[in-house]
Amino acid sequence: MLVYIPDGTEEKQALVRTTHLCIAAHQDDIEFMAYAPIAECFGKRDKWFCGVVVTDGAGSPRSGLYADYTDEQMKAIRIEEQKKAGMLGEYGALYLLGHPSKQVKNKNDKEIIKELVDILKATKPKYVYLHNFADKHETHVATALKAILALRELNADEQPEKVYGCEVWRNLDWLNDDEKVYLDCSAHPNLSRALSSVFDSQIAGGKRYDLAAEGRRLANATFSESHACDTFNMLNYAMDLTPLIKDISLDIADYVDGFISRFQKNVRNKIRTLQW
Numbered sequence: 263m264l265v266y267i268p269d270g271t272e273e274k275q276a277l278v279r280t281t282h283l284c285i286a287a288h289q290d291d292i293e294f295m296a297y298a299p300i301a302e303c304f305g306k307r308d309k310w311f312c313g314v315v316v317t318d319g320a321g322s323p324r325s326g327l328y329a330d331y332t333d334e335q336m337k338a339i340r341i342e343e344q345k346k347a348g349m350l351g352e353y354g355a356l357y358l359l360g361h362p363s364k365q366v367k368n369k370n371d372k373e374i375i376k377e378l379v380d381i382l383k384a385t386k387p388k389y390v391y392l393h394n395f396a397d398k399h400e401t402h403v404a405t406a407l408k409a410i411l412a413l414r415e416l417n418a419d420e421q422p423e424k425v426y427g428c429e430v431w432r433n434l435d436w437l438n439d440d441e442k443v444y445l446d447c448s449a450h451p452n453l454s455r456a457l458s459s460v461f462d463s464q465i466a467g468g469k470r471y472d473l474a475a476e477g478r479r480l481a482n483a484t485f486s487e488s489h490a491c492d493t494f495n496m497l498n499y500a501m502d503l504t505p506l507i508k509d510i511s512l513d514i515a516d517y518v519d520g521f522i523s524r525f526q527k528n529v530r531n532k533i534r535t536l537q538w
Contacts, residue, residue: 267355268345282389282391284391288322293351297457302449304449304450312357313344314356314378315356317361319341337360344356367404379412389425392425394429402431422507427500429498445499447479447497455472482497
């Protein structure tokens, strides 16, 4: 585990100032799924963002300049890219856990859960941002599962106020409007672009995540409301996962299925109402 403190503050002091924390699977996921809290904390001294990257980045696609890089070389490159993002975004702290994806997806693995419990106890964030459980990337879902299990191990007075599941490898525009969490990404558009552009190994490797993330935010902002002018310039959606830590008896799959079922009911009822 590597802990990076961009401003050089002593580690314990840097961690306890955390207010917003994101637990993500890969390098660059944080910047795409949790830009809203990064921007909210940017330049503030009473709000601090902390990022946690669980995997080592070894399996990332590569071409061009990076075509012949080994997994070990890619891991080193991705660590440096993530640290650059932490510096640019003025993160209070950044954890790089460095686990292979197969370990994250191993349902019998307890090591990562224990690490996350320790991180959550050290930082005591008010808000936590995770991958959402409708994401199509297996490592993202596995990371979110381990994070929820870690959050469930905390005492009530150690738990965050809110836990959100954010967009990366699937949009959340399908959620019913009254169940969407709106994450305003409008602030500091120059910072947003700079953070996305840091991950050159992915962009040069043939994946224009920078353009795709900005395009999604623009689309969400415009299509969020059909009968009013735009309220946001840039917008991400999230799913409220807080009930999963407040009531540990809730089954995660059933909880997420509830969102899907209510969306299905909404669509059917609209058709039935308008059908002649």
